Amino acid sequence: MGFHTIAGAAFRALTARKDGPSLYDVCDPVLLKYRGGDPHLGKFYRTALGNPALRPLLRRTGLPELRDEKRLGTLQEALIRARDDDEPDWAAVGAPIAELMADIGVHHPAPQKRAAAGRAADGSEIDRVIRRCGAHLLGSFAKNGFIPTYAAFNLIGDPDMGGREMLTALTGLNSRGYKNSTLLFSLARIFIAHSPARALINPPWTGIAEPMWQPMQIRHRSAYYDAFFTEALLSYVESGLASADEAAASRRAISEMVDFCLKTSAEEVSSHDGSTVRVITALAPLPHPRFSRFFAQIKQDLGFGIYVPDCDTTACSFSAATQAGSTDPILDQPLLDFYRGYQVREGANEPRVTVPLNDNIDYEGGVVTWIDNLAGDRPYGNDLDPTLNLDILEVSFRNLTRWKILETPSRLETVHRIIGFQRRLVESGAFRNPRSHIYYLPELYSAYFGRCHAAFMALPDAARKAIDPDGTFAFIRGKVLAYVEGELTAREMNPFDAALALMALAHLGADVSSFAAALNCITAHLGEGGRHGPYKAYEWNKMKTPTRILVGGPEVTSAFVLMGLTLARGVMMRGNA
Structure with a gap:
């Protein structure tokens, strides 16, 4: 603008x-x-x-x-x-x-149809962008002591x-x-x-994810973000493109972020069976969220003072820590026993979804978002997001043996019911509808399904058959690929959309030729972030209430671009081997 x-x-x-x-x-x-x-x-x-x-x-x-x-x-x-x-x-x-x-x-x-992709970016261009994004994340951690994320209000509100x-x-x-x-x-x-x-508050933009150009952006830290940045830095180290010093700095940052997730942000809550469980809160108490003093006071004045744990932050923190090789005893807790108490059963506990903004979908089998703290607080009521439920499946696959999921009928049933929820969502076509998602957008659902699918495919064949006897993962894979190839990458994208498209395409085994549009978008926009980083800040997730509150940041875009490119690069290198 x-x-x-x-x-x-x-x-x-x-x-x-x-x-x-x-x-x-x-x-x-x-x-x-x-x-x-x-x-x-x-x-x-x-x-x-x-x-x-x-x-x-x-x-x-x-x-x-x-x-x-x-x-x-x-x-x-x-x-x-x-x-x-x-x-x-x-x-x-x-x-x-x-x-x-x-x-x-x-x-x-509603992005316009794009022109033909043309020649895809080559390996040297991809490596250059990966290194730029990795250096951006490590530089931000060194400067701030953490990797920040930002929140911004769009007062025009959410279309849904x-x-x-x-x-x-x-x-x-x-x-x-x-x-x-x-x-x-x-x-x-x-x-x-x-x-x-x-026109000032809600100007038009290219692609799907909204750029965060609002002047009042609130910097903060959360375990959910640290878990995500942990995965990004792991992918940077695994790419082999980090220098020796960068690899060492990445490992130090990963260790500190895992500690922030599992220790600083952990709290004890009651489970449905009367036991207590340690879960991960959405926002740790002050001073850990790292708000500036000005915004900390604004937050209190606006009434956003109470934060409670949530199922997604818990799942993503446990997953990132597992990938990082953590041996913290908190990971031994079989989360599925706890999530079972927050899983919707038709006719039994449907009132758990008190804010059904996406009531166009069938909630049966899905796990709701917010966890009651020990004081019984649940300020947001409760809602149910499909992408969150992918994260629960993903962390369960990574901890399949540790949590004895196949040996425990109730845990396996909980997994089966979440998979059934996802199948009905995709069969109906509702996963492509932004209204179906509380905190995310369809292209992020697609990327996170790819992430979940990769964890599923890493399991032994016998385990996959026990988890998915009806071939639901193969069915969803086909539908998600059709959306990404036929809609997302067939239209104008911004770099954030393109990174998510690459994550889905690479994880789901798409043909390398389908990478071209996303790769070209990412390499063509390198430098758009100016002094803030390689790329601009875009909408990663949101809250529809009380208005459209966007969360993202330049570092978030760098992390998604880094992960998308490293995945695509790996596929391309294996194809040339």
Whole structure:
């Protein structure tokens, strides 16, 4: 987005003809100053929506519908109820906002068909990019003492979050702070969607994964990210392209990140059978997340203060530690016994999914996301993401012998039911639909299925037959390859999309000729990150509630590019052997 485009959009927002009450006409009388009631709602409004940066951009955007004084009064009365009631009726509170969201007009990207790929990048180009990305990760670790990831708000919100989904979130989230933020962000989305400022907040981009160009990016550290960076550095060492010093630095970083996952981020929780289990929290207590002091306070003011363990961070941390050769006793815990208590059984514990934003899919057999801590907190309610369930399968395959999965009927049944959940998802075609995914996008599901498939194929033949007697992995492989080859790489990509495509193609045994488009995209965009790294920051994962919160970073892109290229390089070298 060029300077003239940015300046033009800002000028139009600042000088727009006001055509009805603005966000601030609605909220200032109710939320700017008050006594009693819930103090967080007002603090959130002043911090997130009424701040000096956003207010000038939206103050001249009005909604004609709210010139109807009765409708305006109903909306303000709903905000008063959210502010003052001890136990608000959140469905009633959200109803007038849901009505206004009908024409918000936010859509998923639809990349154009691309031209023929042409000659694929050669080995020397691939090696150069791998070395650049490996050096970027190691340099970042040396500079920061960890490899950072960033979060950013896109206030236009998620395309899958309409009025119905907003009400689902309001009634399914457990934390009042998250309900408050979902309510107010949803209201702000309506005004942003009708404002010239929309072009600043949500400009178009190439490919599927969204670039993180928002100016307010929150740096932080999590075990989930450290597990991922551990896998990336392992792949760098295994590629043989790291120098002796880089290989040694990689091993030191891997050791420190595994410790961060298994020790610093571990906490004890109750299992469904009354025992206790050590799992991995989404965000370790301060100071370990490494927020700046400014953002740590902002996070508290916005009400994002409680974090609990989750099934995905636990699975990925255990997997990365296993790959790194850790012997920590925490890995001896058979996680499938614990996950079984969070697995959806039709008619038995379906209420576990309290925030069913992706209710277009069949949850039976899937494991939900969030784990209750010892205090019983679960601020997000609970949801169910397909990619998370691939990670559970992957870590189970890596620990098949250690956890005695084939010898333990209940554990094998848990695996079979997750595989059944994945088969129904893919049979329906829903895996290609962004709506089906809570935290990820279809191209990342495809890459992570490739990762899971590789762990499955590394098992002995007899084990594979016991785990998958119906050939589900072969069936899903065919469908995912058809999506990656026929849709993802057939259209315009950005480097992040291309890295994910390579991971899927290489892991799933696609023909080397199918690598060309992704390889060319990655090599052509080298250097786009400027002083921040070889590549820009793109959307790795997201939260749909309370608004579209993106997570990624330049280091994340480097890590995915590194892994995608090393996998493709390995396949290409074996083909030339």
